[in-house]
Amino acid sequence: MIIEEIVTNINDLSPDERNKRHLEKVHLESADLMKRIQRVETDHGRDLGIRLKNPHDLEAGDVLYMDDQNIIMVEVKRDDLLIIRPRNMYEMGTIAHQLGNRHLPAQFEGEEMLVQYDYLVEELLVELDIPFIREDRKVKQAFRHIGHSHGS
Structure with missing residues (x-):
């Protein structure tokens, strides 16, 4: 799966919107938040390619993918x-x-x-x-x- 834009931020979703979906996280170092193009893996083993169309730094909580059942979001490491x-x-x-x-x-x-x-x-x-x-x-x-x- 190739991610080309940020869907939203998890903090902008209502608790109902968050809770009705399965949550996967991509754990990134803070330095990786500036990379527009990178290959990552979710905590559930799903491979993703990130190739952002717009020059935008990723932030904690950014939702990379969302459908009716799933959310994939950015989690920043300490x-x-x-x-x-x-x-x-x-x-x-x-x-x-x-x-x-x-x-x-x-x-x-x-x-x-x-x-x-x-x-x-x-x-x-x-x-x-x-x-x-x-x-x-x-x-x-x-x-x-x-x-x-x-x-x-």
């Missing part, structure tokens, strides 16, 4: 993350500036900044005395690097 919890705007500005200089992508959930684990960032957080924890957590979207150069 990432090794640093969960940064600045206490104030100064700490937030300091760590955001430092991470920006390293071109590290970050995500935000509530009051937390999430970055993929890096021992140098961990050392920096300890040095700057900015609160953080290291945790395996599922993210909803891919960590996307923003491409640019410092030249003119």
Whole structure:
């Protein structure tokens, strides 16, 4: 089966719509969410080809296929993350500036900044005395690097 577009997101379906169908999941690494073309396998052993027509990153819960009996959706595997919890705007500005200089992508959930684990960032957080924890957590979207150069 070739998937060319996202049907919907599981969170946009009513509980009745979800519960009346058999659910299969495609488990992806967060980095794979950015791939438009890939071959995957569901947790029930079904092979799928993903070839998205539109340039769109996959997200947790995206429904790749749905009929009257089945749903195949994206489930994101856990990432090794640093969960940064600045206490104030100064700490937030300091760590955001430092991470920006390293071109590290970050995500935000509530009051937390999430970055993929890096021992140098961990050392920096300890040095700057900015609160953080290291945790395996599922993210909803891919960590996307923003491409640019410092030249003119």
